[in-house]
Amino acid sequence: MAVTVLIPTPLRPFVGGRDALEVEGGNVGELLERLTGEHATLKPHLFADDGRLRSFVNVYVNDRDIRQLAQRDTPVKPGDTISIIPSIAGGAAASVGAPQAAPVPSKAAPPPVLSHEEILRYSRHLILPDVGLDGQKKLKAARVLLVGAGGLGSPAALYLAAAGVGTIGIVDFDVVDKTNLQRQILHGTSTVGTPKLESAAARIHDLNPNVRVEPFETRLTSENALDIIREFDVVADGTDNFPTRYLVNDACVLLDKPNVYGSIFRFEGQASVFYAKRGPCYRCLYSEPPPPGLVPSCAEGGVLGVLPGIIGSIQAMETIKLILGAGEPLIGRLVLFDALKLQFRELKLEKDPDCPVCGRHPTITAPIDYEAFCGIGVEPSYDGAEITAEQLKDEWDRTPELVVIDVREPHEHAIAHIDGARLIPLGELPDRLGELDGHHEIVTHCHHGSRSLKALEILKAAGFSKVRSLRGGIDAWAVNVDRSLPRY
Amino acid sequence: MTLVLDSRHVSAIRRHGEADYPAEACGLIGGAVDGDRKLAVQLVPLVNRRTDSARNRYLIDPESFRRAQERLERDGLDIIGVYHSHPDHPPAPSAFDRDHAWPRLSYVIVGVARGRAAEMKSWVLADDRGTFEEESITKEERKAVWQ
Numbered sequence: 001m002a003v004t005v006l007i008p009t010p011l012r013p014f015v016g017g018r019d020a021l022e023v024e025g026g027n028v029g030e031l032l033e034r035l036t037g038e039h040a041t042l043k044p045h046l047f048a049d050d051g052r053l054r055s056f057v058n059v060y061v062n063d064r065d066i067r068q069l070a071q072r073d074t075p076v077k078p079g080d081t082i083s084i085i086p087s088i089a090g091g092a093a094a095s096v097g098a099p100q101a102a103p104v105p106s107k108a109a110p111p112p113v114l115s116h117e118e119i120l121r122y123s124r125h126l127i128l129p130d131v132g133l134d135g136q137k138k139l140k141a142a143r144v145l146l147v148g149a150g151g152l153g154s155p156a157a158l159y160l161a162a163a164g165v166g167t168i169g170i171v172d173f174d175v176v177d178k179t180n181l182q183r184q185i186l187h188g189t190s191t192v193g194t195p196k197l198e199s200a201a202a203r204i205h206d207l208n209p210n211v212r213v214e215p216f217e218t219r220l221t222s223e224n225a226l227d228i229i230r231e232f233d234v235v236a237d238g239t240d241n242f243p244t245r246y247l248v249n250d251a252c253v254l255l256d257k258p259n260v261y262g263s264i265f266r267f268e269g270q271a272s273v274f275y276a277k278r279g280p281c282y283r284c285l286y287s288e289p290p291p292p293g294l295v296p297s298c299a300e301g302g303v304l305g306v307l308p309g310i311i312g313s314i315q316a317m318e319t320i321k322l323i324l325g326a327g328e329p330l331i332g333r334l335v336l337f338d339a340l341k342l343q344f345r346e347l348k349l350e351k352d353p354d355c356p357v358c359g360r361h362p363t364i365t366a367p368i369d370y371e372a373f374c375g376i377g378v379e380p381s382y383d384g385a386e387i388t389a390e391q392l393k394d395e396w397d398r399t400p401e402l403v404v405i406d407v408r409e410p411h412e413h414a415i416a417h418i419d420g421a422r423l424i425p426l427g428e429l430p431d432r433l434g435e436l437d438g439h440h441e442i443v444t445h446c447h448h449g450s451r452s453l454k455a456l457e458i459l460k461a462a463g464f465s466k467v468r469s470l471r472g473g474i475d476a477w478a479v480n481v482d483r484s485l486p487r488y
Numbered sequence: 489m490t491l492v493l494d495s496r497h498v499s500a501i502r503r504h505g506e507a508d509y510p511a512e513a514c515g516l517i518g519g520a521v522d523g524d525r526k527l528a529v530q531l532v533p534l535v536n537r538r539t540d541s542a543r544n545r546y547l548i549d550p551e552s553f554r555r556a557q558e559r560l561e562r563d564g565l566d567i568i569g570v571y572h573s574h575p576d577h578p579p580a581p582s583a584f585d586r587d588h589a590w591p592r593l594s595y596v597i598v599g600v601a602r603g604r605a606a607e608m609k610s611w612v613l614a615d616d617r618g619t620f621e622e623e624s625i626t627k628e629e630r631k632a633v634w635q
Binding site: 008009010011013014041044045055056058060065083085086087088430431458461 | 514516546547548549550551553554557566567568570588590591592593602603604615616617
């Protein structure tokens, strides 16, 4: 029984220039085998050395991708059309099969007992068939580690505590700051200036005194990560920087722990569960970090306050599902959320067989130096290229023709600006170099002093030599020179 | 083989690379093979589907490829190549490019340095998949008979 196989342009030279062939076979695997048997030079373009279909080769039976059907075992019948469709570079490889729900093994030995108070408190859980008394006991026995008690950690901590997770570990060394309160609902106006751990423990204790909080007032480092994470069942990653995110990932892979991941930026967020035992890890998705400075942090780029509430709640939900073994965990899937469109999208994630930490031949077997891996600390040094706010004030008073360029965005300029500074947003700078006179001293400034260093690179590359950057940005100016400016 | 590009193709590829900087821009090249000349007739600029690391990766998904192929075939054209940009990198194929390449297609790469399009080169995968070989680009001023 012959079926029609459509050949894409780049492969036609290997089948005598034809765009379609009639091939015999009962399923896709047989068809491809016969096809490459008759046209041997075609084989290396479809199959990798290990016999697997190459990741960028997509096979459709009629209009359906065989990855959504039975892969190579997908049956075919006469009249079917098989299309080989390229994805060009980086394409989607075999997706991970739907992961099975199975509870995460808990370290606690005997099942705990619930008090009358707890039975009343959790009654809406107890009458849910998927939770029930057994599930509630699993939650009580569970130990969850939150890395970060900030935007994502806040809703996660509140919902996990409310749900009755017995032990919540929190790693954070920060102090509550007024700019946190727009989104970090774990903290309040009364706790500004106190350590986040203290603020979090007090709020959690008020919400549910049955929860034990284990505080780790430290930065998570390559030295302490394994020891801290080892003692927990599930890790919820609420970090805001790449070195820690890779560290959490690697430590979880090395210790076989699920890593419930979330990240947010401006109006968009993403979430997934990285559990190398059953699916891909963060490195399979992002094998390398973006160059330092390319992706602005929330402090630089801003974030909608409700957004971490949504993504952090998804993390809490997935954590609870993992503990209960309920439903389909977000393993092998990445959820993308767009707040402005109110749209959730889902991407299938594949496990990378060559992943350096969870692949077949891992090269990372212990935590590495993540700052170096993320290119932090190897940035060019800016000695002498920076100027303090006080120095700038001095020089500007003496040399009024000095040019100060504000490389922030117009909406930031509207919040506060330095009188006399010229607004040229960083993104427009390369196109507006013509407006600048290289004979004058130039000082760039931004909010906190990091974008202005990038502006400096652009100016230097374009041949400007008398350029410096305002250290600490307009924030330092507001603190040290012009106290009438609002800080943001 | 030489890849024959019209000057408006060259400038369109350069502009696309600049517009999407610092992400990689990508698209398909429709045309026809005439003896040892691959004649580009029409470009199909596409959206880079790699949202995760678009700065150093690009992806044209199978659905986009299929739609472009159907559209070009209606005009009697084939997909003869792919173009993409290398933000802040020279226009030489990476090992990743080679691993994921399709044979016979021209891979046109334009380097985009700090947002400005720079050198452009074209490459073809050897049939044994072992190497990428540079292919000459001939720029020709042609009357726009195809639109």
